[in-house]
Amino acid sequence: MRVGVLDYGSGNLHSACRALESAGATVVLSSDHAALRACGRLLVPGVGAFAACMQGLLAVGGDDLVAQWVADEKPLLGICVGHQILFREGTEHGTRSDGLAIFGGTVEPLRSTRLPHMGWNGIEAPQGTTLFDGLGNERFYFVHSYGVHEAPADCLVTWAEHGGDRFVAAVERGAVSSTQFHPEKSGQAGARLLRNWLTTAR
Numbered sequence: 001m002r003v004g005v006l007d008y009g010s011g012n013l014h015s016a017c018r019a020l021e022s023a024g025a026t027v028v029l030s031s032d033h034a035a036l037r038a039c040g041r042l043l044v045p046g047v048g049a050f051a052a053c054m055q056g057l058l059a060v061g062g063d064d065l066v067a068q069w070v071a072d073e074k075p076l077l078g079i080c081v082g083h084q085i086l087f088r089e090g091t092e093h094g095t096r097s098d099g100l101a102i103f104g105g106t107v108e109p110l111r112s113t114r115l116p117h118m119g120w121n122g123i124e125a126p127q128g129t130t131l132f133d134g135l136g137n138e139r140f141y142f143v144h145s146y147g148v149h150e151a152p153a154d155c156l157v158t159w160a161e162h163g164g165d166r167f168v169a170a171v172e173r174g175a176v177s178s179t180q181f182h183p184e185k186s187g188q189a190g191a192r193l194l195r196n197w198l199t200t201a202r
Contacts, residue, residue: 001198004039005029006065008056011045011082012184019184023194031060041198042069046081050090050107050146051097053081066100070176077197078178080144083171086178087148103152103171103178109145112163116145121181123169124159130200131170131177131193132158138189140169140181147180 003025005017017027020043028039036042044066046053057063066086069076078086087099090107099107110117120139125132132138142160147167151157160169160180170179177197183190 001041002026002028002039003041003043003198004036005043005045006036006057006060006062007031008053008060008062010053010056011047011079012182013045015182015184016043016045016079019191019194020198023191023198025198031062033061033065036065041075041077042066044076044078044082044085046079046083046085047143048081050081050084050092050099051095053085054090054097054099057085057100063100066102070102073175075175075197076177078176079184080180080182083178083180084146084148086171086176087152090146092146102176103155103173105148105150105152105168107146107148110147110162110167111149111165114163116143117162118143121160121162121169123181125170126156126158129156129158129172131172131179131196133196133200135189135192135196138192139186140179140183140189140193141185141187142169142181143185144180
């Protein structure tokens with residue numbers, strides 16, 4: 001099982017690769033489109049600022065790669081800011097940046113007074129989820145100050161709450177999935193989620 005990890009200069013690349021390998025995948029870490037297209041699945045990582053991640057992604061043509069991947073209905077997983085950039089737009093420090101618009105919605109500052117949201121948090125998974133199969137009561141590791149507050153249309157949405165603020169923790173729609181938290185930092189729960197993605201995604 002070959003999984004491509006898109007290297008565009010952002011994300012916990014080696015941690016993500018190790019976690020995927022532990023889950024049973026053969027990992028191809030690359031920015032080369034041909035090498036990635038030879039894989040059956042694609043992981044889009046990301047840490048830091050929304051606008052900076054989009055700039056790095058565009059620099060390697062990642063927008064075209066992701067758009068074609070989604071059109072071909074091949075399994076894709078976004079993590080942290082790699083989850084955020086799948087939405088229509090992001091706003092940081094009063095500045096708006098375009099996202100990939102795979103999902104509708106805006107990434108905006110969390111409304112909690114305790115930021116950043118850093119640490120372990122429970123989630124509310126929906127009926128019919130594949131990512132969280134067998135993981136309803138587990139906790140996952142978050143590091144972020146921005147999130148999405150409205151459910152994107154036609155998606156299975158998993159929610160989390162921090163400091164009184166409810167936000168999107170994960171999204172599933174067809175072959176596309178994404179998580180605001182870091183599965184690769186989430187211990188056995190994260191490992192189970194990655195195995196679920198590897199074995200149940202179309």
